[in-house]
Amino acid sequence: MIDISPTENVFTCSASFKDPSTLYPTTLELSSHQLLWSARHPTKDNHTIQVPYCCIYGYEAPTPAGLDVNHQDLKDIVQNTCRDRMIKVHFVEFLFSDLKAVSSPQCTTAYFLFERRADVQRFLNLAHQLGVFPRPRRILALVNPNGGVGKAKTINDTVVQPMLEHSGLDVKVQYTEYSKHGIDVAHKIDLKEVDTLAVVSGDGLLHEIVNGLLSRSDWDHARRLPIAIIPAGSGNATATSIGIRSPIVATLALIRGDTVKLDIFSLSQLDRPRIYSMLMFSWGMMADADIESDIYRWLGPLRFEIAGFIRLIRLRRYPGKVYFLPPHHKAKPSPASTLDSSRNSSHKQDAPVVQYGHLLKDIHHKPPEPWSLLPNMPFYTMLLLLNFPSAGETIYFTDSIRFNDGVMKLWYSCETRFWKIILPFVLDLTNGKLVERDLMQNKDCGGLLIIPGVEGKPNDKTTHEVVDHEQVRSESAKKLGIYQKPGIFDVDGEVMPTARTLIEVLPSFMDITIPEWFYHEKDVDRERTALAKLKTELIKEASKRQHPQQRTDGHNQVREVFLVLFTLVTVVTAYALFFNEEHRARERMAQQI
């Protein structure tokens, strides 16, 4: 903390908020965490404007030739003689008290005309000491022109690039040209040339970037490259989970450059390249719905609801065995304890080290203690492994998840009666209560071994036999009457082969940029205190100035209409099925008679 004497941080100047044609005399103060000045209100008394430094994304100060003033009004008002005393400050203003509202933030500029040239220099010196303005950095922004029904390009052109231009940071933009291009970019990127890699798209491109960086031979260096996510996809689960609901807030976080550590899930399969996940792994109903929703991409975020509904009324069972490892458990070193045969502390590792790789090869023995079998064998309806509380902008599971505590949160269900599942999904998928229902069981894990299998004859418990997926195609499996497909494995919205899979957590492995007020490793309460600060100091003031009609989120309205329709169709379908079944039973009875 810098000591500021009470007079050093106060400046007499003329200020203008948003509109440079109305400069008025004021006193500007640089406090330890915010800019303060008194503003004239057209109809009310003067009041104080407070701009926390974490909301400032750029400034323009006089060069020796004077400030480059483009605004025509400003040119008229501020004569050439004043140009070398003018500073512009660009910041994000929150209009509504709900930071989660997509429409709440907007970009704003304040103009300050100082009395003396020396004051400008004093202001800039103090501002740099206090961290008022963003640190100079080099950014590579990777834009997916297909992300989020093509909205990523518009978001990049209208929000991201204008804000980055004002930030004064060194920015390069690259468009992805084909599917999986993100992997190639991250694999080849020169780490000496870039300080932050920004992803303007959804979780799919972010997943590619994570995998591209961790598949490099210098992965231990590459994993330290901070990644920023600008939500421009259709799901945007990662951004939503780290407090980013709007591209403006995301770009602000990218420019300010505050980062937080992120756990990564490592997914290994025998004889296949390792896959890394930052968001979630799922198997069963939700995985099918997520992957099947791809054909409804044009619907935007609603695609998940439509695909989920279809999967709910055609519920499947997914056979398999799942073993879990308690969290924070370290494997005892053993010569065969890893897939990475090159593992040796004196040598550079080819890939991040996993501890239990040998479990993939040993298909004849069950994993030793402390691994244990997840109950409710032999089939599951859904299995979900989460690193973040949200799985989409509208899908919120729980706030009990921390994304850098080295723990994987597992939820699973074996409920196959669709009428038991449908209501919880309709009512509680967005409010965090779904996982509290009896329907779902949960475990905290450090590792997971999934052996997807198939079941024998239906409705006969003695023939339920779980075997490796690879054996399903064999002749002996066919002779056994094994018929059921083991479903899709979904990693961050991408499909991976359904096969024996080992999932381990790599604690606090990568860095992701976050809004400064959201979370800080050293201060878990910072989110709450800073949010409160923003609400009381900034938003309250802003809402006093203007009382805009709170815009309702269009998507929520569509969602509500959809949920009503969904419930109606469900009731009708349930009745139809019930009467159909009853009718058949009567017919059977009639035939027997």
Ligand SMILES: Nc1ncnc2c1ncn2[C@@H]1O[C@H](COP(=O)(O)OP(=O)(O)OP(=O)(O)O)[C@@H](O)[C@H]1O
């Ligand atoms: N130029 C391109 N042409 C075709 N596909 C691309 C291109 N660039 C990227 N992709 C692919 O687009 C897919 C979807 O991208 P992304 O996941 O970022 O957006 P989204 O699916 O709309 O968002 P979310 O995953 O959050 O729902 C990725 O799998 C990526 O490989």
